[in-house]
Structures are given as C-alpha cells and as structure tokens.
Amino acid sequence: MVFCEVKARKTSGYGGAAIAVDAAKQERLRLVAQLWLIETGLADVDIRFDVIAITGPDLTHYEAAF
Secondary structure, three states: OEEEEEEEEOOOEOEOHHHHOOHHHHHHHHHHHHHHHHHOOOOOOOOEEEEEEEEOOEEEEEOOOO
C-alpha cells in the first residue's frame, strides 16, 4: 500500500515543495495512515510513504520518502 503526499509551490523562494513535508507532517501522515489501516482491517499490510513535489514546472517523485 502506498500513501502519497503531493505538495506544490509556484516557486522555490521559500524552499522547494518537498521541504513542506517536514518531520511534523510526516508524523501526522503516519498516524492518519495507521488509523485508516486499522479501520479498514488492513493493519498488517506493507506500506510505503511517497512524496510528489511540484515546484513551478518541475515534478519529482520520491519513492519511500520516509
């Protein structure tokens, strides 16, 4: 199971889009994924967290980002 966070920014003036997926955001995503997996009865499946970062016209896909 892959959970994917998509972040977009028009420019890299405040850092690229991937910077927005900081440790606090990652922890929230882990918690939400865990709760969803438990509620759907899928608590024992393998999971991965990807990030798709879009900065201006550039798109980068980070597999197993965290």
